[in-house]
Amino acid sequence: xxxxxxxxxxxxxxxxxxxxxxxxxLDFQATTMFWYRQFPKxxxxxxxxxxxxxxxxxxxxxxxxxxxINHASLTLSTLTVTSAHPEDSSFYICSARETHLASGRxxxxxxxxxxxxxxx
Amino acid sequence: GxxxxxxxxxxxxxxxxxxxxxxxxxxxxxxxFPWYKQxxxxxxxxxxxxxxxxxxxxxxxxxxxxxxxxxxFSLHITETQPEDSAVYFCAASTWFVNxxxxxxxxxxxxxx
Numbered sequence: 400x401x402x403x404x405x406x407x408x409x410x411x412x413x414x415x416x417x418x419x420x421x422x423x424x425l426d427f428q429a430t431t432m433f434w435y436r437q438f439p440k441x442x443x444x445x446x447x448x449x450x451x452x453x454x455x456x457x458x459x460x461x462x463x464x465x466x467x468i469n470h471a472s473l474t475l476s477t478l479t480v481t482s483a484h485p486e487d488s489s490f491y492i493c494s495a496r497e498t499h500l501a502s503g504r505x506x507x508x509x510x511x512x513x514x515x516x517x518x519x
Numbered sequence: 520g521x522x523x524x525x526x527x528x529x530x531x532x533x534x535x536x537x538x539x540x541x542x543x544x545x546x547x548x549x550x551x552f553p554w555y556k557q558x559x560x561x562x563x564x565x566x567x568x569x570x571x572x573x574x575x576x577x578x579x580x581x582x583x584x585x586x587x588x589x590x591x592f593s594l595h596i597t598e599t600q601p602e603d604s605a606v607y608f609c610a611a612s613t614w615f616v617n618x619x620x621x622x623x624x625x626x627x628x629x630x631x
Contacts, residue, residue, distance in 0.1 A: 433619075440606075441624070442624045445621075492562065507568070508565075508619060510564070512561070512562045
């Protein structure tokens with residue numbers, strides 16, 4: 400089945416530093432990837448939609464200068480949390496959709512394992 | 520935009536009993552409704568989905584029903600087992616647009 404990886408799985412950083420999280424589709428091409436944030440015991444909140452070769456689409460209330468997204472290839476999207484603060488501590492999950500539906504698979508989103516960010 | 524509501528937020532059942540989780544959505548254009556299971560510390564995994572051209576779909580102990588007129592869909596788990604314990608999320612989207620929205624989640628606990 401389709402696999403999405405995320406790196407790192409866990410990161411602890413000091414306030415004011417920037418952190419980059421990578422999301423990769425390992426065995427399929429993904430024109431579109433999604434970045435979610437999940438608070439403890441809460442739902443998945445869509446932050447932005449990452450489109451290969453173009454600018455990301457951010458959800459209302461998400462600061463684009465704070466959460467930089469780059470989708471440079473059909474298998475890689477990165478989320479950079481700039482000047483991180485303790486309130487940015489959260490579980491960040493990416494997901495990817497297959498570009499080509501000729502496989503016959505439903506339009507399923509495949510999730511990465513998530514990255515737990517702790518900002519001290 | 521789409522708004523998905525999910526109930527209940529927590530559900531506790533005895534092993535062997537059935538569990539039902541319900542979701543409503545607001546956008547009548549939505550036509551794809553997946554259900555995800557997320558175990559503690561793990562990624563969400565698709566367990567079943569339904570498209571708007573069918574009213575019910577079943578896969579072993581799991582079934583999903585859809586009422587497009589009322590804009591609600593439900594997940595049914597029969598003969599529950601302790602390994603069914605997890606958080607379940609419903610979602611709704613249109614087939615071709617990147618607009619999937621998730622419900623708040625239901626924490627299911629199956630007591631042995």
